Amino acid sequence: MKFQAIGLMSGTSLDGLDICFAAFEKQNGWTFQILKAETLPYPKNWEDKLRHSIGLSSEELLELHSEYGFYLAEKVKEFIQNNHLENIDLISSHGHTVFHQPQKKFTLQIGDGRAIKIKTELPVIYDFRSQDVLMGGNGAPLVPIGDELLFSEYDACLNLGGFSNISLKQEGKRIAFDIAPVNIVLNTLAQKFNKNFDENGDLARKGQINERLLAKLNSLDFYSRPHPKSLGIEWCNEHIFSLFENIETIDAMAAFTEHAAQQISNIINKNSLQKVLCTGGGTYNTFLIEKIREKAGLGIIIPKNEIIDYKEALIFAFMGVLKMNNEINVLSSATGSIADHSSGVMA
Numbered sequence: 001m002k003f004q005a006i007g008l009m010s011g012t013s014l015d016g017l018d019i020c021f022a023a024f025e026k027q028n029g030w031t032f033q034i035l036k037a038e039t040l041p042y043p044k045n046w047e048d049k050l051r052h053s054i055g056l057s058s059e060e061l062l063e064l065h066s067e068y069g070f071y072l073a074e075k076v077k078e079f080i081q082n083n084h085l086e087n088i089d090l091i092s093s094h095g096h097t098v099f100h101q102p103q104k105k106f107t108l109q110i111g112d113g114r115a116i117k118i119k120t121e122l123p124v125i126y127d128f129r130s131q132d133v134l135m136g137g138n139g140a141p142l143v144p145i146g147d148e149l150l151f152s153e154y155d156a157c158l159n160l161g162g163f164s165n166i167s168l169k170q171e172g173k174r175i176a177f178d179i180a181p182v183n184i185v186l187n188t189l190a191q192k193f194n195k196n197f198d199e200n201g202d203l204a205r206k207g208q209i210n211e212r213l214l215a216k217l218n219s220l221d222f223y224s225r226p227h228p229k230s231l232g233i234e235w236c237n238e239h240i241f242s243l244f245e246n247i248e249t250i251d252a253m254a255a256f257t258e259h260a261a262q263q264i265s266n267i268i269n270k271n272s273l274q275k276v277l278c279t280g281g282g283t284y285n286t287f288l289i290e291k292i293r294e295k296a297g298l299g300i301i302i303p304k305n306e307i308i309d310y311k312e313a314l315i316f317a318f319m320g321v322l323k324m325n326n327e328i329n330v331l332s333s334a335t336g337s338i339a340d341h342s343s344g345v346m347a
C-alpha cells in the first residue's frame with residue numbers, strides 16, 4: 001500500500017510554516033521517504049496576527065480561522081506548483097494552536113481545512129486534537145504514533161520545539177509528554193535583543209545563571225506531575241514570564257537554558273535512555289545541546305537536517321494517511337484519552 005501526502009505544520013515558535021511532501025509505504029511495517037520539504041518563514045504581518053490571536057474577539061478569531069485557512073491554501077498551492085508535485089493523495093494540516101485547555105475539554109487550531117480543500121481540490125485532513133480532548137486526553141503530544149511506526153529503532157524521540165516533548169517505550173507501551181517550554185520562552189527573551197531566537201544559544205552562553213530564578217523554575221508544580229501532561233502558552237503566561245522581572249535578560253536566558261537542559265536530562269537519566277533521537281529547531285541551539293549531553297551522557301543522536309526540521313510535518317502527513325486508511329493515528333498511552341483512535345476531520 002502506497003500513499004503520497006503533504007503535511008503542514010504551523011509550529012508554536014511562529015518562525016514559519018513547515019511543509020513536507022512524503023511517500024509512505026506499508027509492507028510489513030510502514031516506511032517513509034521525504035520527497036520535498038520547505039519552511040516558509042511568516043511575513044511579519046502574519047507572525048503578528050498569529051501571535052496576537054489569543055486576544056481576539058470571537059468574531060475576529062473566526063475571521064482569522066478562515067483567512068489563515070486561505071493563507072495555508074495559497075502556500076501549499078505554491079509549494080505544489082513550484083516543485084511540480086504530482087500524485088498527491090492528501091494534505092494533512094495541523095493549523096495554528098490558539099487555545100489549548102484540555103482540562104476544560106477544548107483546544108483550537110485555526111486555519112480552516114475546508115479553505116485548503118476549496119483552493120487545492122485535494123482531500124484535506126485537519127483538526128487533529130479536538131477529538132482527543134473530548135475523549136479525556138491532553139490532545140498532545142500526537143507525534144508518538146509516528147515515533148512508534150516510523151522511528152522505532154530509537155529508545156526515545158525528543159523534540160526541542162516551542163516546548164520540548166519526548167516519547168519513549170515503557171513496559172511495552174509508548175508514553176509521551178511535554179517536558180518543559182524551550183523556544184517559546186527563549187524566543188521571547190531574544191526579542192529584547194531584536195533577535196527572533198538565540199542563535200546557537202550564544203546569548204544565553206554570555207549570561208550568568210541566576211540561581212534563585214533557576215530554583216523557582218525547577219520548583220514549578222508541572223515538573224513533579226505524572227504523565228500524561230502537556231503545556232500551552234497560557235501556562236507560560238501564568239507561571240514563567242513574571243519570574244523574569246528585575247532580572248537581566250541575558251541572565252534569564254542563561255538560567256532558562258540551564259533549566260530546560262536540567263528538566264530534559266532528568267527525564268533521559270530517570271528512564272536510562274541510550275539512543276535518543278533529537279529533532280526540532282532547538283537541536284541547533286548548541287549551548288542547550290552541550291548542556292543536555294553534559295548531564296545525560298552521549299546518547300543524544302542528531303540526525304540529518306531534513307529530519308531535525310521536518311519530522312513533525314512528516315508525521316502530520318503520516319497521521320493524515322493513517323486517517324484516510326482508517327487506522328489508529330492517536331495513541332491514548334501518549335495523550336491519556338480513553339482509547340486509541342483515528343482523529344482528524346476530512347474536508
Ligand SMILES: Nc1ncnc2c1ncn2[C@@H]1O[C@H](COP(=O)(O)OP(=O)(O)OP(=O)(O)O)[C@@H](O)[C@H]1O
Nearest residue numbers: 011012013161162183197199200280281282284285
Ligand atoms: N541556530 C539556532 N540556534 C538556536 N535556536 C534555533 C536555531 N535554529 C532554530 N532555532 C529555534 O528553533 C525554533 C524553530 O523550531 P521548530 O520549527 O522545531 O519550532 P516549532 O515548529 O514551533 O515547534 P513545535 O511545534 O514543536 O513547538 C526557532 O524559533 C528557534 O527558537
Ligand SMILES: CC(=O)N[C@H]1[C@@H]2OC[C@@H](O2)[C@@H](O)[C@@H]1O[C@H](C)C(=O)O
Nearest residue numbers: 012097100140141142143161163312
Ligand atoms: C497544543 C499544541 O499545539 N501542542 C504542540 C506544542 O508544540 C510542541 C508540544 O507543544 C506538543 O505538545 C504539540 O505538538 C506536537 C507536534 C505533538 O502534538 O506531538
